[in-house]
Amino acid sequence: MEHIALYRAWRPQSFQDMVGQQHIIQTLQNAIREQRVSHAYLFSGPRGTGKTSAAKILAKAVNCERGPAAEPCNECEACKRITAGAVMDVLEIDAASNRGVEEIRDLREKVKYAPTEVRQKVYIIDEVHMLTTEAFNALLKTLEEPPPHVMFILATTEPHRLPATIVSRCQRFDFHRVSxxxxxxxxxxxxxxxxxxxxxxxxxxxxxxxxxxxxxxxxxxxxxxxxxxxxxxxxxxxxxxGGIPSEQFAQLASALKQGNAGQVLQMIEGFMEEGKSADKCMENLLYYFRDLLMIKMVPNADKLTERVLNPDHFEQMAKGFTRDELFRIIDILNHYQTEMKYAAQPQALFEVALLKICSVPQSTEAASQPGAKVAEASEVKQLKQQLAALEKKLEQLLQSGVSVNGTKDTSPSVRSSGSRSAAPRVSSKSKIPSHLDQYIAHKDSEEFVSIQKAWSKVLQRVKEVKVTIHAWFVDGEPVSVNGDNILVAFKNNIHRETTEKAANKQVIERVFEEQLGKPYQLVTMMLKDWNDSIEGKAEAAAEELTLELEHEDSKNKQPWIDEAIQLFGEDLVVIKE
The missing domain is CATH 1.10.8.60 (Helicase, Ruva Protein; domain 3)
Known part of the structure; x- marks a missing residue:
């Protein structure tokens, strides 16, 4: 006896046989009971969720000889013949093969004739999004006001491709993925x-x-x-x-955690020898780390994902990673998964992605230890103190007569022993923004750090809005913020000038407000000028603080010497008796 595929043999023949679409079944059955059946329905949803099956069951329910009934009997002649596809009045059309305007015009001509075999004509148009614009236009009037003996059921996996005029003339039902x-x-x-x-x-x-x-x-x-x-x-x-058991993913995750590149490459080679595809491995690994993150951050997260069959195992593995590590791993995998779609050698990119994860220092984990946090806090405090001392000395120098262009007075207590200019060195080929000193002072501010963290989202959004602007703007990098201005430094002057054009700048500033939560203005300069300015500022501070201490009292002189050596090292400090 000829074998029939299981999905055909077990295709639902009544509403009660359908799986996971109770919200749709109940609505259709109530409409039949109350004789409020619509003339046009739109069934949309992922493949294999029962759209076409529901359409045929509805066709049987309205034409059943014992009905119309909430459930077709599947015993009368009408039900049996509709199931077999032998009723000419219940027509199933594949829009992918009959997508032209001529086929729809032919359908429109036949609609006006009364049914000959059953109570109501039913037209089931599958993959309706494949129809051409002209075909949709030809169908529009008939779909809006068909004869009373006609019902249309449109099925599609891509409802967003249907004209709004078509959707508005149908009762829409969204089929969900089965749990x-x-x-x-x-x-x-x-x-x-x-x-x-x-x-x-x-x-x-x-x-x-x-x-x-x-x-x-x-x-x-x-x-x-x-x-x-x-x-x-x-x-x-x-x-x-061609799948990979969760135990193997656990081994791979442990190897990544330990930075064991050799074991990672051996496991990848093993996957390939078993016939696994690199892109499928990447997808499954991304899901695995996503589930680890969910387990770590959300209580009872195993209910939020259908891939976690053993929550205890996932919880144990999740404890070995910090949140920042999991976010970083997911970002890397997601980036290379996108690149893999266009790669000639996807396995190579898969290997590179995992090696990159291995090579990044596990600094987040170390920082999570109590001792490390104390050491880090102490180091930050010391750096802040040194910075405050440096700023105080600079202020004293300015008050003692050192001007911006590097000239100075002949103060008896402090004189510069260097001969180079203390002013920031800048290029004369490109414009320098005003208040550059303020940008330099705010380059490590908390506001700028938050902007840096969100910069990838800013670039992605600019790319979505207009890819040509992104092509120029991506050459720049944010270097500082001052008030409502974000300073972006460019490597290439052409890229900077193109970004500065009014239309392009307006798009970027609109994205700033959308992604950063407040309006910012774009200010640009060349990266070389910025680096020279930073270097010049540092050199100026160092040279002016290479002090000639002329105090006769050694008790007063020694603290200055010690502090100067601590800040700048013995090479930059000149002591003259």
């Missing part, structure tokens, strides 16, 4: 009816692979049952589908 629990229960029922024995974790893994599509789950079950000979185990499902 893991409902899929597993349905698969278990089918296995018992088909004489297949399967482990529960194997059925759960099949359900996870289907991504919420019941048809995909049945196709995988059909394929694996043919291979295994009657009993399906978790290991067999993983091997046949």
């Amino acid at each position: 893991l629990e409902e899929q597993t229960e349905r698969l278990s029922l089918i296995c018992s009816q088909e004489g297949i024995t399967a482990d529960e974790d194997a059925l759960q893994y099949i359900a996870r692979l289907s991504d919420g599509g019941m048809r995909d789950a049945l196709s995988i079950l059909d394929q694996i049952s043919s291979f295994t000979g009657g009993h399906i185990s978790y290991e067999q499902v993983v091997n046949m589908t």
Whole structure:
């Protein structure tokens, strides 16, 4: 006897057979009971969730000889013939193959004729988003005011591609992905009816692979049952589908945590020898770390993801990573997954991504230890004290007569022993923003640090708004903030000038307000000028503080010498008796 694929043999024939779409079933059944059936429906949702099946069941329900009924009897001649596709008045059209205006005009001509075999004509148009614009226009008037004996049911996986004029003329029902629990229960029922024995974790893994599509789950079950000979185990499902067990992901995650690049490369090579694809491995690994992050940050997070079959195992693994580490790993994997779509050698990018994770120092973990936090706080405090002392000395120098251009008076107590200019060195080829000293003073402020953290989002949003502006703007990097101005330094002057154009600058400043939470203005300069300014400022401070101490009292002189040596080292301090 000819074998029928499981997804065909177990296709729902009544509303009660459908899995996971109770919100739609109840609405349609109530409409039939109350005789409030609409003339046009739009069924949208992911593949394999029951859109076309629901359309055929609805066609049987309104045409059942014992109805219209909330459930078709599937015993009368009308129900049997509609199930077999033998009723000319219930027409299923594939819009992918009949997408032109001529086919729709032909349909529009036939609509006006009364049904000959059943109570109501039903037109089921599958993948309706494939119709051309002209075909939609031809369908529009008929869809709005069809004859009373006609019902249209449109099915699509991409409702956003339908004209709003079409959508507004239909009652829309959104089909959801079937939950893991409902899929597993349905698969278990089918296995018992088909004489297949399967482990529960194997059925759960099949359900996870289907991504919420019941048809995909049945196709995988059909394929694996043919291979295994009657009993399906978790290991067999993983091997046949090219998946990776969570235990292997745990080993890979441990190797990444330890920075063991050799073990990571050996595991990748093992995956490839087993026939795994690099892009699928990358996708699954990204999901694995995403689940670790959810487990770490959200209580009872195992309920938020259908991939976590063993919450205790995930919790134990999540304890070995800090939140910052997991965020960093996910960012790296996501970046290389995007690049992998266009790569000729995806395995190489997969290896590079994992090696990059291994090579980044685990500084976040060390910082999370109590002793490390104390040491870090002490170091920061010391640096702040040194910075305050430096600023105080600079203020004293300015008050004692040192001007901005580097000239100075002949103060008897403090004289510069250096001959180079104390003014910041800048290029004369590009404009320098006013108040540059204030930008230099704010280059390490908390406000600027927060802007740096959000800069990748700013660039991504500029790219989404206008990719040509992003191509010029990405050459710059933020270097400081002053009030409502963000200073961006460019390596290339052409890129800077193009970014400064009014139209481009307006787009960027609009993105600033959207992503940073307040309006900012864009100020630009060349990166070389910025670096020269920073270096010149530092040299000026160092040279002016190479002090000639002429105090006769050694008790008063020694603290100045010690502080100067501590700040700048013995090489830059000149002591003259």
